[in-house]
Amino acid sequence: MPVRSVRIFNGFERFWHWTQAALIITLLFTGFRIHGFYNLITFDQAVTVHTLAALSLIVLWVFAIFWHVTTGTWRHYLPTTNGLWKVARFYAWGIFKGEQHPYRKHYWRKHNPLQALSYLGLKLVLFPTIWISGLAYLTYNYWQNGITSPVLGWVAIIHAGTAFAILAFIIIHLYLLTTGGSFTHHVMPMISGYDEVDLTETELAYLEQDEPQRLKG
Template sequence: MQSVMVFSRFERFWHWFQAVLIIALMMTGFEVNGAYEWLGYETAAQWHRWTAWVLIWLWVFAIFWHLITGEWKQYIPTPRGMVEVIRYYSVGIFDPTVSHPYKKTRLAKHNPVQRVAYSAFNILITPIIWITGLLYMFYNDWDVVGLDGGAITLAGVALVHTAAAFAMLVFFIGHVYMAGFTAKPFYGYIKSMITGYEHVEVDEPARTGAPPAE
């Protein structure tokens, strides 16, 4: 085991900035949806639109970074080691004598459960929430692209967008729980995402049960 930089400066910046933006979007979005009243509808809607554009550009840059660095391979799902990790999360975290079965390396940062969760977030939740959000934002221009009067309705778009927002909320709660309560010590994952450093297996990617990122 050796302490090495697992998360680069950009990854840490992207992670925390994205977290702040997603929290802001959920807070303003649920207010726009009528869940509660804080900023007022008009102010919340305006901040929701501004924050959405910032997050869109952040994700565009993040996608570009993942493609040119090959880091996208870190998210390829794998069934190997899945049962062991699930057993650890459901039972092992309550036993101080049980260590995490997944041996992280610089080439395979995410365990099998994380890979599935992040893939679902990136492939399912994210596209749905952005497509419906942009459709909602540009509703007055639907006639330009031939959507006006078609099978797609504003109410339907709003419903799907809200459902995706709840899915994102569930993911966010699960992510916070896993990051804050499943490491040993409990602050281990949060510390590594702040400093970038973590104790990992440097030269044994085969033990992770996951394909290495090239």
């Protein structure tokens, strides 16, 4: 199959990715202050910034969900077992032996099977959990019967635990950006939108005919 430089990440997708990253880092930073890990800013400042960042992230997620559904981009996150073991073996073993990554990006499948599975878990499990627990904690005074102290404590534990899980995801994500190639090589597609993609003859013909602006060079 021909390999071409194709714009696989459009402007909104890149804006969503980097804005989401900035907001999540802000939430982690202020969240650690709220839990007393440091004293660089006041507690009230941390709560205010944390709340504003959380609400901004929720608005961003609403737009992102709408965009994923209307553009069909959600299909890139559908899990598949085809090639999953090969990719998992590569990250667990092959990467330390200098083996070549077993997955090549395709026009209709830009995430490898392990990425798709992990991103799906992030979007369907961790994000909704942090969203629901955060809103419950933020608005507990407005519930008709209120939230009792024991329940509120569990909400806080779930919220903090999920935040640490998201932090672990970010650390692993950053680590993998340093493997199997240069850091810049992995990051540039989310900056420029272009990446090297294996195209079938049909896909190449479609892009040349209907979306030539997606092809580079």
